[in-house]
Amino acid sequence: MLENVGLATRDQNVYRTLLLHPRWKIDDIQQHLGLPExxxxTALDRLASLSxxxxxxxxxxxxxxxxxxxxKPVFERMEAELDEQRAKLFRDRAMxxxxxADYTALRLQTGAQGLERIEGLDxxxxxLQExxxxATSEVRAFMPxxxxxxxxxxxxxxxxENTLARGVRMQTIHLDSVRNDHPTVEYATWFTARGGQTRTVPSLPMRLILCDRSIAVIPVNREASQEGAFVIHLSSVVAALSDLFDLVWDRATPLGDVPVLHCDGPSDRDLTILKMLEDGFTDEGIARKLGxxxxxVRRLxxxxxxxxxxxxxxxAGAEAVRLGWL
Structure with a gap:
């Protein structure tokens, strides 16, 4: 049905009638369909308005x-609106x-079962090496x-190399900023040649390691990794973090590809910076978050x-809201 583009069943019936009887006039259509003039x-006007x-x-x-x-232009406009809604939904779900995850990390500090607290970077x-x-099936990581x-x-x-050689799938998400770092790009090329996968995004919520969808590792303090990490075995928490990874992975860009530029609107990085400004981040905080x-940051x-x-x-924030960017 075409109600979403403004065509009711009556309109479609009038259109089909004219397809079959192109020389019919209004009186002929009215008699054939049993509709008031x-x-x-009204149906003819609606069909004409859509060309x-x-x-x-x-x-x-x-x-x-x-x-x-x-x-086609109508459908393209509707698809663009749906894409915008999906993007907003993705950002809300990721947030x-x-x-x-922050809530869980704080609650788990009480020493619940299924939790290890590791002290010190070494x-x-x-x-993490253990x-x-x-790992037998996959190792996935956020690397902010x-x-x-x-x-x-x-x-x-x-x-x-050893992990990939054992047939374990490895997926890593970095920040977009690593695209300008030659050693990282070179390493990603080597990593990909051996079966690994690397993608990038404008920002990441935390450092995260997932093993076999059964174990998750997150920092005790995401702003100070030297404070140690939690190793989580709780299935419900690991499942939630796995879902978060899947959401970010689906929106991330393979490191070998060029991120899509949004000529008519904000890029993902633009939206990330605007959201950080809305949340009160300083230039220093934005720089640290985006790597x-x-x-x-000031140039952007x-x-x-x-x-x-x-x-x-x-x-700028007010104008971004007015334009529907935020």
């Missing part, structure tokens, strides 16, 4: 057009999942914080102000 005229009918050189006659062609690294070596050092990448290479320099903000024709950040 006013309803027939499905055009006036004929023969007075009071009409020429039908191809609905697939004429309705809710991140808040749920102990965390050792535990989990990677024991920008590019890793060449030393850290080289240290990870033997473990990743970029403060100078880059200047570009946003220019595109929004705003004189201040407050005005």
């Amino acid at each position: 006013e309803e027939v005229r 499905l009918l055009r006036p004929s050189t023969d007075v009071n006659s009409f020429v039908t057009t191809n609905p697939e062609i004429e309705l 809710a999942a991140a808040l749920a 102990n965390v690294r050792i535990r 989990l990677a070596r024991s 914080g920008g590019a890793l050092s060449p030393g850290a990448l080289e240290a990870a290479r033997p473990l990743d 970029i320099s403060i100078r880059t 903000m200047a570009d946003l102000l220019r595109r929004l024709n705003a004189q201040s950040r407050f005005q």
Whole structure:
């Protein structure tokens, strides 16, 4: 049915009648369908407004057009609106999942069963190596914080190579900012050649490691990884974090691809920066979250102000709301 584009069943019946009897006039259609003249005229007006009918050189006659062609712009506009709704839903779901993870982490500090608390970075690294070596099906990770050092990448290479060689699927999500870091891109190329998968997004909610959909590792304090980590075995919590990973993964861009630019609207990074401003983040906080320099944040903000024709950040936020970006 075509009610979503403004065509009722009566309108479609009038259209089909004209397809079968192109020389019929209003009186003929009215008698054939048993409709009042006013309803027939209303249907003809509606069909004409969608360019499905055009006036004929023969007075009071009409020429039908191809609905697939004429309705294409209408469907494209509706699809764009649906895509926008899906994007908003994704952001809301991801935010809710991140808040749920924060809530869970705080609640689990009381020492619930199914939880390990690992103190110190060295102990965390050792535990992560143990989990990677024991994984049988998959290891997936959020890697916020920008590019890793060449030393850290080289240290990870033997473990990743061994894990992939055992047939374990590995998926890693970095920040978009690593695309400008040659060692990280080089490592991702090596990683992909051996069966691993790497994608990037503008921002990540936390550092996260998932093993076999049965174990999750998150930091005790997502702003200070040196405080240690929680190793979670609780199935409901791990399932929620797995769902969060799936949401982000589906929206992420493979590292070998170029992120899509939104010529007529905000990019994902634009929306991320605007949302952080709305939440009260400073330039330093935004830089840390996105893994970029403060100078880059200020350049991006200047570009946003220019595109929004705003004189201040407050005005930019108001204009973004007016345009439906937030």
